[in-house]
Amino acid sequence: MSVLDSTTTILSSGVRLTVPLAFAACGEYLAQRAGAMNISVEAMMLGAAFTSVATASATGSATAGLVVGVVTGLVLGFVHGNLSHRAQINTFVVGLVLNALVLGLTSYLITTQQFTSHQVGVLSIPLLQDIPLIGEPLFSGRWPAYLLILLVPLTWWLVTRSRWGLELRAVGENPQAADVAGIKVNARRRQALLWCGAMAGLGGAYLAVGEVGSFNQNMTAGRGYIVIAAVIFGAWRLGRTLIGCMVFGLSDAMRLALPALGVTLNPQLLVAAPYLLALIAMLLFASQHREPAALGRPFQRGST
Amino acid sequence: MTPTTSAVPILELRSITKSYGSVTACDAVDLRVDAGEIHGLLGENGAGKSSLMKVLLGLVRRDAGTVLVRGEEVALDSPQEAAELGIGMVHQHFSLINALTVWENVALGDTGKVNKQAICAGIAEVSARYGLPIDPEARVDALSAGERQRVEVVKCLRRNPQILILDEPTSVLTQAESQELFAVLGRVVQEEGRAVILISHKLAEIAQATDRVTVLRKGRVAFRAVTAETTPQLLARQMVGREVSLGDEGAALGLLPVQRAGADGGEARERQQPVLRLAGLTVVQGGVRVLDDIDLTVGAGEIVALYGVEGNGQAMLGDVLSGLVVPTDGTIEVAGSRVDVTRPGVLSKAGLGIVPEDRHHSGVVLDMSVAENLTMKSLNEVSGRFLVRRRAMLAQARRLADEFNIVTPSLDAPVRSLSGGNQQRVVLARELSGHTRVLVAAQPTHGLDVGAIEDMYARLRRAAAEGIGVLLISTELEEVMALATWIAVISSGQITGALPVSDATPERLGMLVGGEAA
Numbered sequence: 067m068s069v070l071d072s073t074t075t076i077l078s079s080g081v082r083l084t085v086p087l088a089f090a091a092c093g094e095y096l097a098q099r100a101g102a103m104n105i106s107v108e109a110m111m112l113g114a115a116f117t118s119v120a121t122a123s124a125t126g127s128a129t130a131g132l133v134v135g136v137v138t139g140l141v142l143g144f145v146h147g148n149l150s151h152r153a154q155i156n157t158f159v160v161g162l163v164l165n166a167l168v169l170g171l172t173s174y175l176i177t178t179q180q181f182t183s184h185q186v187g188v189l190s191i192p193l194l195q196d197i198p199l200i201g202e203p204l205f206s207g208r209w210p211a212y213l214l215i216l217l218v219p220l221t222w223w224l225v226t227r228s229r230w231g232l233e234l235r236a237v238g239e240n241p242q243a244a245d246v247a248g249i250k251v252n253a254r255r256r257q258a259l260l261w262c263g264a265m266a267g268l269g270g271a272y273l274a275v276g277e278v279g280s281f282n283q284n285m286t287a288g289r290g291y292i293v294i295a296a297v298i299f300g301a302w303r304l305g306r307t308l309i310g311c312m313v314f315g316l317s318d319a320m321r322l323a324l325p326a327l328g329v330t331l332n333p334q335l336l337v338a339a340p341y342l343l344a345l346i347a348m349l350l351f352a353s354q355h356r357e358p359a360a361l362g363r364p365f366q367r368g369s370t
Numbered sequence: 371m372t373p374t375t376s377a378v379p380i381l382e383l384r385s386i387t388k389s390y391g392s393v394t395a396c397d398a399v400d401l402r403v404d405a406g407e408i409h410g411l412l413g414e415n416g417a418g419k420s421s422l423m424k425v426l427l428g429l430v431r432r433d434a435g436t437v438l439v440r441g442e443e444v445a446l447d448s449p450q451e452a453a454e455l456g457i458g459m460v461h462q463h464f465s466l467i468n469a470l471t472v473w474e475n476v477a478l479g480d481t482g483k484v485n486k487q488a489i490c491a492g493i494a495e496v497s498a499r500y501g502l503p504i505d506p507e508a509r510v511d512a513l514s515a516g517e518r519q520r521v522e523v524v525k526c527l528r529r530n531p532q533i534l535i536l537d538e539p540t541s542v543l544t545q546a547e548s549q550e551l552f553a554v555l556g557r558v559v560q561e562e563g564r565a566v567i568l569i570s571h572k573l574a575e576i577a578q579a580t581d582r583v584t585v586l587r588k589g590r591v592a593f594r595a596v597t598a599e600t601t602p603q604l605l606a607r608q609m610v611g612r613e614v615s616l617g618d619e620g621a622a623l624g625l626l627p628v629q630r631a632g633a634d635g636g637e638a639r640e641r642q643q644p645v646l647r648l649a650g651l652t653v654v655q656g657g658v659r660v661l662d663d664i665d666l667t668v669g670a671g672e673i674v675a676l677y678g679v680e681g682n683g684q685a686m687l688g689d690v691l692s693g694l695v696v697p698t699d700g701t702i703e704v705a706g707s708r709v710d711v712t713r714p715g716v717l718s719k720a721g722l723g724i725v726p727e728d729r730h731h732s733g734v735v736l737d738m739s740v741a742e743n744l745t746m747k748s749l750n751e752v753s754g755r756f757l758v759r760r761r762a763m764l765a766q767a768r769r770l771a772d773e774f775n776i777v778t779p780s781l782d783a784p785v786r787s788l789s790g791g792n793q794q795r796v797v798l799a800r801e802l803s804g805h806t807r808v809l810v811a812a813q814p815t816h817g818l819d820v821g822a823i824e825d826m827y828a829r830l831r832r833a834a835a836e837g838i839g840v841l842l843i844s845t846e847l848e849e850v851m852a853l854a855t856w857i858a859v860i861s862s863g864q865i866t867g868a869l870p871v872s873d874a875t876p877e878r879l880g881m882l883v884g885g886e887a888a
Contacts, residue, residue, distance in 0.1 A: 229477075229484045232470075236478050240467040246429070247465075247479035248449035359469065 070199065076316075076323045077203040082277050084315030085211045086111070086269040090293040091311050092221040093139075093265030095304050098297055099225055100258035101238035103362035105161025106146045108290025109168035110263050111270030114138040116172040118271035119281035122184035129186060131275040132210060132268070139267020140260055142168070147256035154364055165290070173283045185279035186210055208276040210268070217265070222304050224261075234258055238358035241365035251365045266290070295344030301356040310347070314340040378441040380405040380565045381426075381457075381533050386435035388421050395421035397589040398435070403533065406559050408566040410580035410597065412573070412609055418589040419569050423535055427459055428452040439533075453479070458531030460522045460539055468511035472504055476525045496528045500554045515681050516547040523554065534558065535567045540575060544679055544883060552579045571609075573602040585609050642669030644706070645839035646722070646808040651700035653686050653863075660686045662863040664700065668808060668839040673830060675842045675854035678883055683863035684843045688727050688812040691841075693717045705807045718747055723801030725794070727812040727843070733797040734785045741767035741781040744800050766803075774799040774829070791822025798826070802833060809833055812843040827853060847879065859883055 090107055097104045114135035122131030146164060150157035189209035195201045225231040234254055236244040241251045273289070274281055292314050300307030321336035385398040396418045403409045413419045424430045426437070428449045437444050439455050446452055466475050473489050480489075490506045497503050502520045510518060519539065526534060536555075540548040556579075558564050570576055576583055577597060585593040585608045593608035644667045651664040661683045668674045678684060689695040691702075693714055702709050704720040711717060717724075726732045734743050744767040745752050752763040767781050774795045778788055785793055794814065801809060811830060815823040830853060834840050844850050850857055851871060858868040859882035866882040 227484065229480070229482065232474055232477060232484055235470065235474075236467050239469045243465050243467050244478070246449070246461060248453065249478070 072323070072327055074199055074202055076319050077200065078206075079323055080312070080316040080319035081203045081207065081211075082315075083318045084312050085207070085214065086273040086277075087289060087293055087296060087311040087315055088214055088308055089217070089269030089272060090266040090290065091296050091300075091307050092217055092304070093262035093269075094293050094297050095300070095302070095307050096221055096225055096234070096265075097255075097258045097262035098302060098361060099231075099238050099358055100234040100255050101241065101358050101360040101363065101365075102147075102151065102255045102258050102262075103157055103161075104143075104146065104259060104262050105158055105294070106142060106164040106290075107262065107266045107293050108286060108288065109161075109164040110139040110142045110266035111273070111290050111293075112165075112172060112284070112286045113142055113168045114267035114270030115274035115285055116175065116281050118275045119181050119184075120175075120179070122275050123179075123181035126182075126184065128184040128275040131184065132186065132271045135271025135274070136264050136267040139263035139265070139270065141263070142267075143259040143261075143263020144256075146263070147259035150364070151252040151255040151259070154366060157362060157364065169284060172281070176281055176283055181281060183279045184275060186276050208272070210272050210276055213268070218304070218308065221265075225304070230254075230257075235358070237365075238360055241360050241363075245365070245367060251367075255365075266293070269293075292340055292344070295341065295347075298357075299344055299347035302358060310344075313343060317343065379403060379438075380440055382438040382441075383422070383426070384436040384438070386422060386425055386437070387433045388418075388425055388430065389433055390421075394589050396425070396432075399586070399589070399591055401584055401591070403565045403567060405532070405565050406563050407581040408555060408559055408568055408579055410576040410583035411567055411569045411586065412571065412576055412583055412605060413586035417586040417609075419586055420537065421589075422586070423459065423537060423567070423569065426452065426457060426535065449479070450481075453529060453531075456530070456532035457535070458526040458529055458533070459535040459537065460519075460526045461537060466510045466518055466521060468509070470510060471506065472508050472510060472513075472521050473506040475510055475521065476506070476528060492528050493524055496524045500524075500527065500557065502550075502554065515679070516543055519543060519547065519551065523551070527558070531564065533565045533567065535569070537569045538571070539568070540570070540572070548575075555579065573605055576605065577602050642672055642839075644668065645670045645704065646810075646841060647703040649701045649703070651687075651690065651702065652698050653683075653690060653695060654698045655686075660863050661690070661697070664860075664863075664865055666841075666858055666865060666868075668841050670807070670839050671834050671837045672856065673834045673840040673842055673854045674856045674858060675844055675850040676858050676860055677844060677847065677850045677879065678860035680845045682860050684812065684845070684860060685727060686863075687860075688724070688810070688843060691717065691722065691810045692724050692726055692732055694732065721805050721807035722810065723806040723808070724810040725797050725801055725812060725814050727816070729793055729797055734793055736786040737784050739782045740771065740776065740778045740785055740788070740796060743785050743796050744770050744781075744803075747800055748804055770799040770803055775825070789822075791818050791825065794818060794822065794826065798829060802829075802838070806838055808839045808841065810841045810843065813845065814842070815844075815846070815849060 090111055094104055094107050117138040118131035118135035121134040122128045142164060146160055149155045149160045186208050188206060189212060191205040194205040197205070225234065233244065233249045236247065236249060237251050237254045245251050270286060273286065278285065293311070296310035296314060297307050299310035317336065317339045321339070324331055324336070379402045381403040383399060383401040385400060386396050387394070387398055388396040399418065399422055401422070411419050421430070425432045425446065428446045428451050431447065437446050444451070444455060467478070473486060473493060476493055477484055477489050493504065493506045502524055504517060504520050504524060510521065513521065539551060543551065555566050555568070559566055568576070568580055580597045583595055583597050583600065583605065584591060585605060587609060593605070646668040648664050648666040651661055652659060653661040664687065666674070666676070676684065676687070686695065690697050690711070693711060693716070696712050702711055702717070704717065704722050707720070709716050709720045730736060741764055745763050748766070749758070752759055752766055764781055770776070771778065771781065776795045776799065777792050785796060788796070814826050814830070818826065830840055830842065842850065842853055851874065854871055856868060856870055857874045857879065859866050859879060861883055869878070
């Protein structure tokens with residue numbers, strides 16, 4: 067295999083691994099800007115991966131699987147939002163419980179069922195896909211990947227330009243002031259978590275019925291945490307967050323590709339690479355205080 | 371400025387009642403405000419001013435009573451409804467969001483599409499009309515206290531409210547900024563016929579700026595009058611509910627001038643043996659010199675006041691002296707020996723006690739018992755190597771509680787269940803126990819009622835009489851004048867001057883506070 071070919075292979079694999087992260091990161095970014103520290107993004111992705119495969123198997127349509135995956139994410143976002151930002155249970159505890167619950171539940175259910183494999187179609191863009199090196203990685207993917215072209219700008223616009231987004235940011239920075247301005251703080255956070263659920267669900271479903279075509283136990287394997295790391299890595303900016311997703315996706319691709327290319331490198335080390343990168347990024351950004359000031363802090367009216 | 375007494379007042383509250391649990395914050399309060407007047411609302415902490423305004427803004431729901439706006443009964447269930455009725459508030463705290471720009475802050479609470487051009491144009495128009503220049507693109511955290519207040523005022527006026535509420539608007543402003551604000555308010559009522567409700571505990575301000583005044587006491591209306599027909603002394607008496615006899619009380623309420631009691635009152639005494647010496651103390655945070663080369667000395671038995679407008683570095687100095695922040699440069703000497711502040715607990719070991727500015731934050735542990743809080747800094751005395759000797763702890767706590775008149779249901783009761791004044795006494799008792807040489811009291815009377823303020827003053831004086839050096843960090847001029855022998859003034863993190871209290875005229879202090887040598 068020529069160097070060019072293997073580079074293209076790694077890039078293709080990197081893009082495929084980045085796309086699910088990018089979907090979920092759009093959601094997590096928006097939720098964190100609203101001050102909602104959503105740990106359960108892992109549960110959203112894993113749950114959606116399972117339900118999408120189950121639906122695709124039952125209906126024969128991978129697209130239906132994708133839709134049900136989004137709905138699964140929404141449901142988990144609804145549950146997380148209501149437990150954390152209505153019942154005022156510690157949001158980290160809620161997240162950890164949901165992650166453990168979904169992992170256990172899907173691991174059990176997969177042993178009771180046999181699913182047939184379905185995958186969404188590949189959409190190749192004529193001409194563009196023939197560009198050397200980047201043509202195949204970028205312009206010959208599964209069709210839902212192209213939704214990013216729409217959803218990334220939409221997320222950015224929602225947060226930085228819409229009234230809803232302005233209110234979200236206010237809620238994430240200073241919930242008391244937002245309350246005084248007549249903004250329903252916890253309602254905004256629940257709404258942000260719904261958006262996060264839908265996007266994380268899409269990411270999880272894309273991973274299952276888009277790239278892999280089947281479900282296996284713990285198939286997200288901590289990608290939800292990587293998404294959280296990407297938002298931190300990106301210092302709560304969408305562009306940098308997506309760059310973070312790419313870095314993590316590519317390092318994942320290297321891990322898979324290097325042994326096949328005959329390079330001997332400790333695979334365990336490469337598994338740890340994204341997390342190490344996230345740690346280093348956090349160290350670098352820690353002193354800048356970029357995070358939304360009220361991130362992860364519950365808000366209750368009448369208390370300061 | 372005689373208010374035009376129209377038949378229908380712009381705002382009328384009839385027997386508003388609001389309770390929180392067993393506490394009645396407002397008890398059948400009546401208030402009538404006419405268009406074209408500035409109406410003062412005067413009261414001590416906890417008199418019910420804030421609760422009444424929260425009702426008026428739709429932030430809390432009243433238990434009983436009627437609100438009439440222009441003669442029509444209204445529900446006032448939400449902040450949006452209050453805004454639609456033309457009720458706007460200039461908030462003191464929690465209202466601007468630091469990470470957002472000025473125009474984004476102004477746009478918060480609007481409805482509909484965000485139109486930056488239109489919002490910025492609106493800001494420019496209001497700024498021009500009232501002479502309040504602000505840059506709509508600036509981030510709020512880059513603005514000074516005065517500029518933030520300006521943003522608040524512009525934000526409120528842009529919505530064209532008919533009734534403006536200002537809650538303690540001058541507490542963080544310089545004298546000049548306060549005058550600017552009152553000038554704007556004067557135009558708002560006289561030329562535009564709006565109504566203003568000015569909440570304050572500063573009598574001078576009420577007397578200067580308002581047309582009529584309502585005094586609240588313990589949730590009830592105690593007194594109402596045309597301001598011109600009353601005197602600050604009368605208002606103070608109505609607010610407290612008894613004759614203001616002590617200089618201390620008068621000072622706390624903002625009655626100038628204050629005559630100090632005691633022989634050492636007017637004269638500058640010789641400086642005593644220093645027990646606290648700060649030299650070149652500097653803290654740089656985020657590129658800003660929050661404290662800039664502070665030199666300050668407190669002698670044994672002296673009360674030295676550090677006076678200045680809030681937000682000029684006092685909080686940082688309090689944090690440094692609490693050991694929470696390690697200074698970038700400079701030294702701290704306690705009782706003649708230099709303290710290495712990079713290690714926790716050394717300041718307290720060296721004999722420095724501190725009553726921190728925010729007692730809930732770093733003064734007491736609210737959910738721990740009175741006894742545990744009282745002995746927290748002297749655990750060696752009440753415990754063995756591993757175990758706490760409960761009997762010794764309770765004995766020590768009992769002794770301190772008796773000595774400092776701490777009113778508590780039991781020594782095992784959580785500090786949370788105590789009143790603010792008693793919580794503050796717990797802090798003071800703990801910090802003065804042991805071998806304390808220096809006591810730093812940062813805003814020790816914030817949020818206390820008059821009785822507790824009086825008690826605090828007496829205890830600070832007694833501590834000084836016992837030879838302890840007291841550094842009083844305060845933003846209340848009257849408090850400083852009443853207690854201190856020396857006054858140092860801090861402005862933008864620098865000490866702009868220090869003078870004995872006998873030389874400290876309000877004018878000279880005012881100049882120093884404004885950052886100018888006097």
